[in-house]
Amino acid sequence: MPDIGFDSPQSLGLHHNEGGEPVEHVLVLNADLGPLHRVSLRHAIRMLCRQVAVVHEAEPDIRLGIWPLPRVVRLVQYVVTRWRYTGGPSWSRPGVMARDGRRCGYCGGVATTVDHILPRARGGKNTWLNTVAACGGCNQRKGDRTPAEARMPLRTTPHAPTWAALATR
Numbered sequence: 001m002p003d004i005g006f007d008s009p010q011s012l013g014l015h016h017n018e019g020g021e022p023v024e025h026v027l028v029l030n031a032d033l034g035p036l037h038r039v040s041l042r043h044a045i046r047m048l049c050r051q052v053a054v055v056h057e058a059e060p061d062i063r064l065g066i067w068p069l070p071r072v073v074r075l076v077q078y079v080v081t082r083w084r085y086t087g088g089p090s091w092s093r094p095g096v097m098a099r100d101g102r103r104c105g106y107c108g109g110v111a112t113t114v115d116h117i118l119p120r121a122r123g124g125k126n127t128w129l130n131t132v133a134a135c136g137g138c139n140q141r142k143g144d145r146t147p148a149e150a151r152m153p154l155r156t157t158p159h160a161p162t163w164a165a166l167a168t169r
């Protein structure tokens with residue numbers, strides 16, 4: 001990707017490249033002001049709409065709806081960048097719920113809990129591959145057993161989500 005100077009006319013985002021997609025030129029800063037990456041203007045606006053980012057620097061004379069045209073946006077919440085480059089986000093309960101779409105891994109009902117496939121009491125860890133969203137009933141029924149022992153086969157195979165997959169939820 002060619003480097004686009006922030007002072008060049010191209011950095012206004014009012015042109016498109018040959019593919020018709022906006023050139024990625026809005027710089028995204030972490031909450032601590034560390035630069036992360038560049039995104040398209042459209043993507044930056046989406047971040048503003050979702051209130052995950054705020055305008056940090058803008059074209060003073062150009063407005064885009066309620067926002068000044070952003071040249072630099074800043075994340076509202078700090079992102080540990082290590083996650084982005086070493087195989088995706090760290091495990092978290094909300095992350096498991098988002099990954100599984102809040103569906104129980106055993107019955108497909110609405111999940112309210114996170115189940116450890118190999119129970120914690122037996123050494124099961126908090127990892128993406130060892131946890132699955134579950135409804136309260138299935139979680140209780142399974143208890144301290146594995147799915148095989150409980151004869152409760154998983155509907156899907158747990159996987160480690162990408163950072164982007166979680167971010168869009």
Ligand SMILES: [Zn+2]
Nearest residue numbers: 104107135138
């Ligand atoms: Zn269930």
